Amino acid sequence: MKNKPFIIFYILVAYVFVQFCWWGYHIIDLNRQVFELNVTLEDGALSGNLGTDENKRLLEEKLEKRKWMVIGEGSVFALLLVMGVYITQRAFKKEVDLSRQQRNFLMAVTHELKSPLASIKLYMQTMQKHDLDDQKSSEILENVLNETNRLTSLVDNILLSSQIESDNYLLIKEEVNMSRLTNDILDNFALHPVKEKVSIDRNIQSEVMLSADFNAMNSIVINLVDNAVKYSNDATKVLVELTTGDSEVILTVKDEGQGISDAEKSKVFDKFYRQENESTRKTQGTGLGLYILKYLVEQHGGAISLTDNDPKGSIFAVTLSSS
Known part of the structure; x- marks a missing residue:
């Protein structure tokens, strides 16, 4: 299946996002439980004490700060995750496209090499098997020359492309x-x-x-x-x-x-x-x-x-x- 790598990639991305949301929920829930426990302890230890309401208020403020701290850190993490996914997806798609283009290139080169070679072989076999007049022989040789020029042009382009890729092409x-x-x-x-x-x-x-x-x-x-x-x-x-x-x-x-x-x-x-x-x-x-x-x-x-x-x-x- 051509799209299998993309499907696996997106499944992993979805899994990471689900895990991230689950982590955020548990962190917030844990803070809530700690808050409730502290309130209970304060109520038990300071029963009748005038400072109890003030302690509750301080605990509530602390809980609120922790909640927003988790949300802030989570937002930054989510943003980095989204950016990472986007960059990775672009690079991944570029590699897939390049791989497809290289495959098409190899198929095209194979075809363009086989076609003139097959033609040249056929022309030579014709000249070998038949006693042709000068005009017909000249026409066949002209066709062979055309096919040879095609091969030369193709090979020149491939070699030039290789020199370009390796930075070995020098202008004179x-x-x-x-x-x-x-x-x-x-x-x-x-x-x-x-x-x-x-x-x-x-x-x-x-x-x-x-x-x-x-x-x-x-x-x-x-x-x-x-x-x-x-x-x-x-x-x-x-x-x-x-x-x-x-x-x-x-x-x-x-x-x-x-x-x-x-x-x-x-x-x-x-x-x-x-x-x-x-x-x-x-x-x-x-x-x-x-x-x-x-x-x-x-x-x-x-x-x-x-x-x-x-x-x-x-x-x-x-x-x-x-x-």
Whole structure:
């Protein structure tokens, strides 16, 4: 049962609260009994003494003070208990969510590794068993190259994610021609399309230079475009724009897909996170691309924004300082 840990946790919390209330009741009842006993002793020892009423009054005041002392201490204890439960519950839920995301990630990686490997094996067996003409052989080799590129991209993302987690990723800055880099990547997407029915338009300003890590910029552009294409509907367009502003370089990718709800906009950059809908489940992905993207952008002192496209879809905009 998936919710068993939560059920056990809440049962224990309820038990602690019941025990706390029971303890408070007994403390107050014990004070009452002590008060009654003291009154009885005072009545017996000071029978007829004019000071008896005064002693009773002092005992009553003492009882009242003890009662409020117990209530005060109990309230503080209850507050600390509630805070502890809240913090523990949040941490517990976070761990459960992370565990689920890691499990989904492993399943996704397994699928994404098996799929291209199976395709490559099938293509190679076809070439081995049949005497194909040059055109057919060329088509098969092209498909093998596409599947190999998929594997390379997946492995690169996994290795990069591991380096990020262990703080071993180092930026090596150099002068990067972002215009040439972006155009080369888009040309490659055109030659080896992720989705045949999704077209990519471009508006790339010429000779945009940036002091940055070349591999990081390459990963940023690839992940942005790949994400936009994968989650686009058939017969739609993805627009990639590279422009400059006041001492900044702006890379914008607009798609016409299903879009991202406001509730999920802040989550899509989390490691392993994937949207919980049918179209996402049918789309290949590991939940690493946008996580890596945000990290690399922030390492360069930049920012990334996510807004809605009109009439539908999403707009990812990366802003990097060119100074």
